Amino acid sequence: MIKLKKAIILASSMFLSLTSYAQAKDVTIYGVSSESGAFANFGKQGSKGLKLAVDAADDAAGMKFNYSIIDSESNAGKAARKVKAAISKSDARYFIGSTLSSTALAVGKEVDKAGGIYINGSGADEITGTQCNKAMFRWSAPTYGAVNASLIPVLDLHPEIKRVYTITPDYVFGEAMLNNAKIILKKRGIELVGNSYHSLKEKEFSGYLSQAMATKADLLLVLNFGSLATNTLLQADSFGMKDKMQILLVWSSGLDHFRTLTPKVAEGIYFGSQYWHEDESPANKAFVALSREKLKETPNYPMAHYYQMTKLLIDSMNATKSADPDAIRKHLEGLEYDGLTGREFINAENHQVEKYFYLLQGKKASEMKDPDNYANIISKAKYFLPANETGCKM
Amino acid sequence: MLVVSHINSYYDKSHILHDLSFCVKQGELVTLLGRNGAGKSTTLHSILGLVPRVDGDISFNGNSILGLHTHEIASKGICLIPEQRDIFQILTVEENLQLSVKKGSPWEIKDIYRLFPRLEERKKNGGGQLSGGEQQMLAMARALLNNPKILFCDEPSEGLAPVIVKEIVDILREIKKSGIPILLVEQNLRVCEVLADRHYILEQGQFVYECSQADFFSEEAEKMKTKYLEV
């Protein structure tokens, strides 16, 4: 009886070790994405982007690329534990993506300890600021860039805007967005007539919206994101606010937001976005074609940025012909390349990828050329603080 | 009309009724006597399907009713006036009555108000605001409206002042006159004496004595009463 047990244990542990060491020459890229839980939508799309990039990669430099998806279950603790396990169990070194900033920060610490590379696109500015480390790279514009790249062109387009009302989620991200906006408004001499903070679990924006209308603002500046933003805009639409003022949602989720809101709500509203599939850059055209061919769908932001981050990693492995994290880091630092948003540049001092940020405007349903042609690109721009102002000490 | 043969009733593991057999005939008023805990109420509840396990056979108007749901048994015309009266406290008196109205009943609400003038006075009051006697009247009224073919009366005089008891007895007598048989559980022997046709005495879930009204004052019956009913 006992002998049998021992035999089973021995056999199973041998089997497990065989599977993990058999492909020593392969490079496995780990996608951290929320496959289940409250942000399953984001994670699922992200994983698709990652897979697309890995599948399309050549096995240059004698390396074969694999991927493995770590389901963060929309929970930072889970993600940290699974990443830890992957590092210790499978010697994982390369990680891509996150949904929540808290996940990215925690995973970043782990990967840094293990001496790996972690590219993500999280919103929190600490990633390339106070909490930066040499393992983490960030492919997304910071709050500073997002606010500048979206608010300035809107103000340029609408010189009649004199009064602005803001709606801000009450935590670090919202605070950063608001501060950036205040600086711009002050510079232009535009009055901030009011601001409403709200909690991250808020569903009811009617009170804030009515206050915005009561102040007779010319621009409603929405500084929240995700489903908070969806609710804000749906409710703003039902208040008929579009007829009374301009509305700008700085941190939209791009295509997903348009799909959820439908053109009737989105029409005329300005959206800031990290990505838009209709960008004319060669890399993006190739990517959209690939996605439409392989997946039969138009890529959205999560898919695109996981794809871009993965491709960036694979390209630099090919370029350095190695899977050595240090070599790859050196290669990435200061790299300039053709990215999805155009020419992109990686700042060596804080590992911020300096990419373009879009300002979009929702189209009328009747003017849409194809089912995903929800918006016009009004402008795209890059705004980045000098690395020494971000608080990053690497 | 109602024939109960060899029933045994159980609550969980406790065997409450032991092999009871009795019957109630058309137009009869039969009493079940016995001290507290002798199994009188359990007998009524067993017939009405309120006891989890009952073996034996119970038939009503020739059809077996054992194993039917309480509401099915009740709709066959077996009406219980429960010991606790079980007035719906959150309903008004009138609502309590309306709820019980069933088609075909020889009594209508206006007959009830004639029979129980007090209930008419209090028809807007909540059931919870009634005195014990009024509650008892309401419970009886409710049963009458429910088109009874047989009436089960569980201790109607309990906790009531003598004057009220008298009123209740009068009403029972009137019901009996209308031809509806009554199975009466009662501790108040005087009530039984003036109303009943036959008596059963229960002790520990078994019948210990059975007699007609005529024999109820015989020497043997008196002995039984002393032994099983009196202080």
Added chain:
Amino acid sequence: MSSSLLSVINLTKKYGDFYANTDVNLNVKEGSIHGVIGPNGAGKTTLFNSLAGSTKPSSGKIIFDGQNIEHLEQYDRPILGIGRSFQVTSLFPDLTALENLRLASQAQEPARGFVFWHGITRKGFGQRRALHMLHRLGLDKQAQTPIKALSHGQQRILEVGMALMSEPSLLLLDEPTSGMGVDDIPQMINLLKQLREECTILLIEHNIRLVTEVCDQVTVLQAGKVISEGTPLEVSQDEKVKTAYLGEGI
């Protein structure tokens, strides 16, 4: 003449507008067995609950052994020496007979109940006394039987045994024979007769045979009030009592 162990003075209990007990006065002499009888709805159980502490009286006093106890919580009373049984058997159904009794014994030393750092097989947690009680109740063989597997009569006897574990000077019994088979009743009567040697008993009972056989003193309640008091014989002669039980002439 022995003195009163328990005195109830003008005890009244209201539920809303309903008076369950009105100005009840009662004296239970030390060493006696005192019965409380009355027809259904007379307020016996309410009185009992006030004595046992599971409800608080609206007014009036309860003096036990020279001490006012009407304000004390239920859990304080066993420790003072008042044990109670329940009308509907109320034991710990999944635990063994022994464990039930042991728990009742352990409760006598409140601090013991909070001992969590070792098991209960050691002496001193009532194990020995519980075994003793089982023996006395004639339930030795059932020591390891869960309560739910015992017969009803055995449960009733255990119900009384539970109350005894606190070594009460006053034992309150709520219908000790309720639901018991005829055959088991003599066993209960025997137990009560034995008990009178060690404590005072106040019992509510319907079984008149039992009351006349064991009680020294009987109080009769009707509609929440005391209507008669005396020896079983005196009470049974009382016309008021007869009327209360058998009804007035109609």
Added chain:
Amino acid sequence: MQNTTPFKTYAMGLIAFVILLPLLIHSQVLATEILIFAMAAIGCNLLLGYSGLLSFGQSLFFGGGAYAASILSINFDVSLLTVIGFTLIVGIALAVLVGFFSIRRQGIYFVMITLAFGQLGYYAAFLAEDFTGGEDGLLDVPRVALKLPFLPDVHFDTDISFYILTSVLFVLSVMLMQLVVNSPFGSVLQAIRQNENRAEAIGYRVKLYKIAIFAFSGAITALSGALYALMLNFAPLSNIDIEISETILFMCVLGGLGSIFGSIVGAAVFLLASDFLSELWPRWMLILGFLVILVMLYARGGLWASLMIMLERAKEILGIKEKHNV
């Protein structure tokens, strides 16, 4: 559900379990997480399984323990024992507070009060950014060393050493809880769960006992929260979210109410399933929901009891065969 198996057998069984676990599942980190959540599930079981109290506020103790340990380890140069001691005090204090208010009510009202405390804890942690890091959680939580007089410091920076630390605390606390449920105190709890009124009538102050078991639950849950934070080097806000309460509750129910070993099985099965199934099928929670319904309807004893029943049957069959052989 009194256990008669000798204490030593339990200890040996537990030690064998903690040695085999990482070998079988081939991941020390996952094994550590299983032990940690098993402790939390036991904390929940003390309330629900042994005392009949359904608490939706376990996240408060778990998260509270995690924050307490993290804040202390980040800001002060302390020994591991100090951190554990402080965590236990915080856990007990929170539990006594919740217990004191919630046990006055029963049924759904009890559940709602514990839920309200859990939610208040969440929002308090969210708002008290200076102490808890708010949404980002507390990062860089160091695994403080065990400092003993006259001996070199013991560090727990590797996965294996931390697993050993967790195992030791796990075995100790499970043994303690096993003692508790079989102690005089535990017997009173069983009595209260089965018949509260009678327990009070024979002289037990039921409320005090309920608060006391809350304290035990709070202590072990807070300790598990603290270990979780040290394991991750990170104390996320999600530690104190209602979802953690739910997860702990599911582990406890799945494994079996009223059985300490059940909770260990429940935690292991839940975490292994979420680890493997979530990668195969993101909608695996559908099965989990179904399982919870099944267990509650047909097998209150949970997976552990079902396992035991199967073992018994197997033994019976074997036993019969042996007899035939003779």
Added chain:
Amino acid sequence: MSLYLFQILNGVGLGMIYFLMGVGLTIIFGMMNFVNFAHGAFYALGAYACYVVMSITGSFWAGLVLAPICIGILALGIEKVLVRRLYAVDHSIQILITIGVMMMIREGTLLIWGTVPKSIRVPELLAGIVAFDDFVYPVYRLFIVGVTALIGIGLWLLLEKTRFGMVIRAGSERPHMVALLGINIDKLFSMTFIGGVALAGVAGALIAPIRGVDAFMGVEALGIAFVVVVIGGMGSFSGALIGGLIVGLVQSFTSGFWPAGTNVMIYSVMALIIMFRPNGLLGRA
């Protein structure tokens, strides 16, 4: 001054929505002493049903009418298979089992409709706002308040003025006695459960155009609905109304001066009320 007025009006508007979320829950509890933690899941399903009907027929009105019917049919099945066995068991077991149901429904919706939130347009007829001076209010919200008021009055009439309501109230107090009057109490229980759950479906369908449709909306609604009925008193119809209004007003006022603290305030208010009024404001003991 006008700010306060606005906050009161907005709070009342919210309160009516919360009443709608809670009322089905409270009726089911009051009648059958059944705690339904899957209530929120049915609410979310109501929103999805409305979305599906609307995308097929193109009519919001069809969705609004058919959604509760679909949910009712589903509830009928669940009652027959599962809920029926749970009337007699402990609250805690009811809670754990209905949580299981909630998870299955939530994961099921994700499986069927995917993870992308859906949205429903406010019907043309009800788009736009009404303005009184500075105070503006969307027509659709007024519509919800109106419909909720109508549903509330309808329910009140049904419960207070019809024989059916009388039977339900009587059954909530003494189910045995109702059976003794020859009324099928089990059927009544099924109908109450279906009705209560269908009300959750109505709430989901009505709210969908305001907050969109996603699988997780049920969990939020469940929290709010329970707070509402616990404040008002589990089982009390008017308690649900008062509870809804209290939560609505607390939320409206708190969001004015401490937006991050709205949930803290709501749960604190609930905890305080249970401490001092153990059965809620209008609950029966």
